[in-house]
Amino acid sequence: MSNFKNYVKRFFAISPDYINQTKQYSQEKKDADLAMLLYLVGVVFLLVLGIIGSFELIQYTETGEISRGGFLFQWLKPIVVAGFALLFLKIRKQSIATLGLTRKNISKSLILAGFCGVALLLILVLLNVALGTIENLSFAFLGHFAEAGVGATILWFARQIIVVSFTEELLYRGFMGTRLYGYRKSKIGSIILVAFLFAIMHFAPGIPGLFMGLDTARQVSSIPFAILNWMLLHVLLHWMYSKHNNIAGPILFHVIWNSTALLGL
Numbered sequence: 001m002s003n004f005k006n007y008v009k010r011f012f013a014i015s016p017d018y019i020n021q022t023k024q025y026s027q028e029k030k031d032a033d034l035a036m037l038l039y040l041v042g043v044v045f046l047l048v049l050g051i052i053g054s055f056e057l058i059q060y061t062e063t064g065e066i067s068r069g070g071f072l073f074q075w076l077k078p079i080v081v082a083g084f085a086l087l088f089l090k091i092r093k094q095s096i097a098t099l100g101l102t103r104k105n106i107s108k109s110l111i112l113a114g115f116c117g118v119a120l121l122l123i124l125v126l127l128n129v130a131l132g133t134i135e136n137l138s139f140a141f142l143g144h145f146a147e148a149g150v151g152a153t154i155l156w157f158a159r160q161i162i163v164v165s166f167t168e169e170l171l172y173r174g175f176m177g178t179r180l181y182g183y184r185k186s187k188i189g190s191i192i193l194v195a196f197l198f199a200i201m202h203f204a205p206g207i208p209g210l211f212m213g214l215d216t217a218r219q220v221s222s223i224p225f226a227i228l229n230w231m232l233l234h235v236l237l238h239w240m241y242s243k244h245n246n247i248a249g250p251i252l253f254h255v256i257w258n259s260t261a262l263l264g265l
Contacts, residue, residue: 012239012243013243014239014242014243015105015242015243015244015245017104017245018178018241018242018245021098021178021182021245022178022179022181022182023182024182025178025179025181025182025183026182026183029183030092031092031179031182031183032179032180032183032184034088034091034092034179035175035176035179035180036176037084037088038081038084038085038088038171038175038176039171039176039197039201041080041081041084042077042080042081042167042171042201043201043204045076045077045080045081046201046204046205047204047205047207047208048073049070049073049074049077049205050204050205050206050207050208050209051208052069052070052073053070053205053208053209054208054209054212054214055212056069056070057209057214058212058214074159074163075159075162075163077163077167078162078163078166078167078170081167081170081171082167082170085099085170085171085174085175088175098174098178099170099174099175099178099247100169100173100174100178100241100245100246100247100248100250101174101247102245102246104245104246105244105245105246106244106246106248108244108246108249109240109243109244109246109247109248109249109250110248110249110252111249112240112243112244112249113240113248113249113250113251113252113253113256114252116236116240116253117252117253117256117257120253120256120257120260121256121260124260157255160255160258160259161251161255164254164255164258165250165251165252165254165255165258166251168198168254169237169241169247169250169251169254170247172194172197172198172234172237173234173237173238173241173247173250174241174247176194176197177191177194177238177241177242180193180194181194181242191234191235191238192231194234194238195230195231195232195234195235195238196227196231198230198231198233198234199226199227199228199229199230199231199234200227202226202230203223233257236253237250237253237254240253
């Protein structure tokens, strides 16, 4: 039994490199302030994207014309977030390795993410079997991609990897997660704080639509569940990142997590 406990303890233990790195953020508040500033940059960007998307929706409703401005604008997201992150690193004279962008432990990080991804899919399938909803499991998305073509399929996955997963991992796990984890005395409190900010961020694009009279808001009854869902995702991704002090695994798992919706899970 003791061997099993030791195995579990080692499995969930975080990297000494992560602990040593985050200690450097405990002395000064500058890194924590820059982390919050980067968060505001990301939120403002999403609000602007929401405004563009709302106008495009109104245009489509009135004229039937589809505009690609919002689609093209969202590809600036990784450039903006990464650009500010690199600027802040230069100001603080820090390496990009402090964002988890390093080759060290990259294979271990990817293997862990793959293992967790397979476990996630298995759990969701078994849950659907237990609930008697397995018939909802559909691979119709393969037909959708086949109809859309190879180009559209590649673009979809590129967006998931670069625009969504890479950008959010860089911001919430690579920058905010490390800086606030190191600065705050309560490590659990810092994880919960970033988890909450990560969850709230997902509502930003829909806010402009509310002021423009569009029905872009989620159902009120589903908001608490959505917030809890994203907070739990952050906790898992934070551990995955800190386990090997590498961003590669969290990016891979983030893509798998987002892709489960296509399976009807």
